[in-house]
């Protein structure tokens with residue numbers, strides 16, 4: 001089976017590794033763009049172990065979360081008592097490079113930079129009933145039997161196939177980066193706090209950097225206003241003494257959304273492409289790795305199996321939405 005995994009983020013790389021192990025002929029396509037710098041929850045540990053990636057060299061340990069959510073009271077959620085241990089504060093570029101190297105090592109053919117531009121049912125559609133595709137890529141064409149859509153919130157494969165996405169909000173994150181020579185800064189937590197317009201998160205990253213993001217409804221906030229608001233926060237600002245902004249804020253979609261259908265004949269969506277969560281949930285990376293691993297048993301599966309998976313996704317998303325409504329009420 002020739003499988004094209006489109007998108008080389010955590011979901012795509014995990015899928016490529018798992019599919020290779022299952023004997024598929026895998027091409028991993030991506031543009032090498034990575035996330036902003038995030039917390040990887042301890043729940044990722046068993047998934048990373050299954051991928052043969054127990055040791056995340058060069059990443060920072062995360063020992064928990066400090067959050068002041070709609071209250072002056074600061075809640076500490078230490079991972080000390082977590083049965084799986086600590087998490088990580090991730091430099092996404094080096095995490096992504098490590099995952100792509102692992103996919104290549106597993107035998108996937110990694111094509112990068114290669115963007116999916118279009119797709120058609122391929123010329124080799126066989127009488128066996130197996131779907132076959134021709135993909136138009138920024139660096140040429142590719143024929144395959146199955147497509148795994150791992151393109152993140154863009155869900156480019158599903159979009160090209162005309163599958164609608166249900167967006168439950170239009171939340172956006174304005175994320176910037178800061179740097180300092182501060183060897184004394186050993187803060188190993190993710191900090192979250194609400195403000196009048198939305199909420200902020202921030203943490204240390206490898207290489208003497210910090211990431212900070214404002215999350216809320218889309219609004220105009222230039223670099224100066226962004227930094228002024230950040231420096232006026234109660235919990236984050238004191239952690240930023242001596243830090244200077246080294247990268248003006250960029251906007252990233254941070255909505256909660258789900259595809260109307262996460263599969264169809266000869267294709268499957270995984271990770272954020274299938275369903276994306278509010279960054280507050282800190283579950284996107286774990287969900288992406290888990291769904292990538294699961295892809296090996298779903299590619300080529302019966303409609304009944306795929307429909308059962310759709311039901312599970314819908315149920316989990318409905319539960320998550322109810323919890324989110326409660327948090328934002």
Ligand SMILES: Cc1cc2nc3c(=O)[nH]c(=O)nc-3n(C[C@H](O)[C@H](O)[C@H](O)COP(=O)(O)OP(=O)(O)OC[C@H]3O[C@@H](n4cnc5c(N)ncnc54)[C@H](O)[C@@H]3O)c2cc1C
Pocket residue numbers: 006007008009010011012029030031032033034035036037038039040041114115116117150151152153154156173175213252253254270271272273279282283284285286288
């Ligand atoms: C501000 C913010 C903070 C977050 N914080 C956290 C956190 O603390 N913890 C956590 O667990 N999660 C967090 N998340 C969520 C997390 O980043 C995502 O859930 C995770 O990256 C999803 O992985 P993925 O592989 O599904 O998609 P992605 O990481 O988005 O990877 C998709 C890849 O596909 C590529 N691509 C897109 N279109 C095409 C195309 N046409 N052709 C080829 N390639 C394409 C993209 O460029 C990208 O490289 C946060 C998200 C945001 C926006």
